[in-house]
Amino acid sequence: xxxxxxxxxxxxxxxxxxxxxxxxxxxxxxxGFFTLRWYSLAYLGGIILGxxxxxxxxxxxxxxxxxxxxxDLFFYCTLxxxxxxxxxxxxxxxxxxxxxFNGDGFVSWALLRLWDGGMSFHGGVLGVLLAIAWVCRTGDxxxxxxxxxxxxxxxxxxxxxxxxxxxxxxxxxxxxxxSWGMIFCDMQKTAETCLTSGVVRHPSQxxxxxxxxxxxxxxxxxxxxxxxxxxxxxxxxxxxxxxxAAARFIxxxxxxxxxxxxxxAQSTGLSMGQxxxxxxxxxxxxxxxxxxxxxxxxxxxxxxxx
Numbered sequence: 001x002x003x004x005x006x007x008x009x010x011x012x013x014x015x016x017x018x019x020x021x022x023x024x025x026x027x028x029x030x031x032g033f034f035t036l037r038w039y040s041l042a043y044l045g046g047i048i049l050g051x052x053x054x055x056x057x058x059x060x061x062x063x064x065x066x067x068x069x070x071x072d073l074f075f076y077c078t079l080x081x082x083x084x085x086x087x088x089x090x091x092x093x094x095x096x097x098x099x100x101f102n103g104d105g106f107v108s109w110a111l112l113r114l115w116d117g118g119m120s121f122h123g124g125v126l127g128v129l130l131a132i133a134w135v136c137r138t139g140d141x142x143x144x145x146x147x148x149x150x151x152x153x154x155x156x157x158x159x160x161x162x163x164x165x166x167x168x169x170x171x172x173x174x175x176x177x178x179s180w181g182m183i184f185c186d187m188q189k190t191a192e193t194c195l196t197s198g199v200v201r202h203p204s205q206x207x208x209x210x211x212x213x214x215x216x217x218x219x220x221x222x223x224x225x226x227x228x229x230x231x232x233x234x235x236x237x238x239x240x241x242x243x244x245a246a247a248r249f250i251x252x253x254x255x256x257x258x259x260x261x262x263x264x265a266q267s268t269g270l271s272m273g274q275x276x277x278x279x280x281x282x283x284x285x286x287x288x289x290x291x292x293x294x295x296x297x298x299x300x301x302x303x304x305x306x
Contacts, residue, residue: 020184025167042164046157047078053153057224062231062297064145072135073150080127081157088123121158121248122276128154144233151240152220158244159213166205173202173254204255211247219243234291241284245277252277 028037051074058065065073132150136143165171172184181200220240223229229236252274257265265271 018180018182020169020182025169027168038167039161039164042160043081043157046160047074047081049156049160050150050153053156054149057149057152060230064142064149065139069135069139069141069146072139073132073146076131076135077128077150080129080131081124082127084127084130085120085124088120088126091120091123121244122280125280142233144237148230148233148236151237152224154240154244155213155217155220159209159217162205162209162213166203166209171205172256173204173207174256175199176202176254178202201256202254204251207254208247208251211251212244216240216243216247228296231296232291232294233297234287234294238284238287238291241280242288243284245281245284249274249277249281 026038028035028039028041030036051070054070054073055067057063058067058070128150129147132146133143135141136146169184172182177200180203182203183198183200185198220236220243223236223239229239252271255271255273257271268275
């Protein structure tokens with residue numbers, strides 16, 4: 001199966017069906033003195049939509065938290081996503097961001113330049129888990145049940161984030177000869193420049209949007225609203241963890257590794273993203289098995305605080 005995936009990601013000819021530059025996409029909304037980038041709007045939109053849906057979820061019977069807890073989670077999880085995502089990217093993918101020297105020998109605070117891109121999903125997860133742990137401790141809430149409710153909403157942000165990656169023409173895929181392959185280029189380049197110097201690649205951002213975002217969102221929404229999965233603590237967050245790990249592992253076969261990690265992927269046989277998903281998958285599997293072996297909560301057993 002894995003050999004088939006790799007084979008499908010290998011080019012035999014270069015006949016582009018589409019050129020990314022021809023789509024007329026922009027970096028964001030220009031305000032004259034400032035450009036509001038789509039990537040930033042995707043993060044903001046995912047967080048706001050997640051907060052709105054979480055507020056709706058906790059109105060259902062047996063919710064593990066009240067609205068004031070959801071408000072606290074909105075604030076602290078936002079910090080966790082930004083700080084954890086950036087620190088995780090520097091730690092797992094680009095350690096030189098912690099201390100970078102410019103040409104004059106002075107430290108350049110590249111780690112703080114969020115507008116240059118570079119966020120790690122795994123780091124964001126750790127940041128969110130710390131944020132949830134803090135709110136649960138201060139609010140005397142059940143950690144696992146709160147994680148269940150948060151996990152249902154994460155694919156909203158994943159979907160928007162991957163679509164923003166596509167709009168930005170970044171994190172593209174490996175070379176390919178599939179009919180839907182695309183030629184990508186930087187925002188500053190013209191379509192003609194891309195055609196003469198580019199190669200046909202998988203639009204892997206869209207694959208990730210479909211797997212990590214849309215598909216996982218459908219599964220989790222169905223489990224929450226149409227089944228009693230939320231009455232089994234850990235089941236929803238476990239399904240999310242397994243789903244996101246599997247989706248990321250598969251999509252990495254089509255995604256071009258970061259330039260500074262290409263050698264690592266070639267020497268180990270898997271990309272850094274794939275190696276990081278393995279413990280994630282095992283952790284999710286453990287949580288799901290544990291949840292299914294436990295007795296479900298009685299109806300209305302876990303009521304939110306006032």
